[in-house]
Amino acid sequence: MANDIQRYCDQCHRCQAAKKPGVGVHQPPGHLATAPLEVVAMDFTKLEVSADGKEDVLVLTDVFTK
Numbered sequence: 001m002a003n004d005i006q007r008y009c010d011q012c013h014r015c016q017a018a019k020k021p022g023v024g025v026h027q028p029p030g031h032l033a034t035a036p037l038e039v040v041a042m043d044f045t046k047l048e049v050s051a052d053g054k055e056d057v058l059v060l061t062d063v064f065t066k
Contacts, residue, residue: 014048033064 009015033039041061049055 018045033062036064037062039063 039062041063043059043061045057045059046055047057
């Protein structure tokens with residue numbers, strides 16, 4: 001079963017697009033959030049179009065509480 005999953009992921013265009021190497025982002029030394037919502041991380045991606053026409057995903061993560 002593990003081989004089937006690996007083969008599926010290797011052939012999935014969406015999986016491969018999501019795994020493309022990107023620009024490395026490094027947190028500056030000593031830069032940590034000390035309170036909720038002090039530092040918020042943002043990520044944006046496109047998925048396959050849903051039945052109602054939506055495809056964009058915006059994810060915001062509070063660095064302090066994760």
